[in-house]
Structure formats: structure tokens, C-alpha cells
Amino acid sequence: MSKWQRRTFSTEFKIDAASLVLDQGYSIPEAANSMGVGETALR
Numbered sequence: 001m002s003k004w005q006r007r008t009f010s011t012e013f014k015i016d017a018a019s020l021v022l023d024q025g026y027s028i029p030e031a032a033n034s035m036g037v038g039e040t041a042l043r
Contacts, residue, residue, distance in 0.1 A: 007041070017042055 009017075013035070020031040021042070032039045 009037075009041070 017031055017035050017037075020026040020034060021028060026034065028042050029039050032042050035042075
């Protein structure tokens with residue numbers, strides 16, 4: 001049985017994701033879908 005490895009995101013990715021929500025008015029689910037990650041990755 002293998003262990004799960006947690007994904008890590010670059011600073012640039014985090015800034016881009018935050019910008020979608022804070023500056024462009026995306027909801028968290030919309031931003032997550034746009035960035036290609038699950039909703040909980042942006043919380």
C-alpha cells in the first residue's frame with residue numbers, strides 16, 4: 001500500500017488563484033475549476 005503525497009503549489013500559482021477570487025470576482029469553485037484543482041486546494 002502506497003502513501004499519499006501532498007501536492008505543493010508554487011507562490012505564483014497561489015497568487016494567480018487568489019487574484020481570480022479577490023480581483024476578478026470568481027467564486028472559489030469557479031477559480032478552482034479554472035486552475036484545474038479541487039475546490040479544497042484553494043481553501
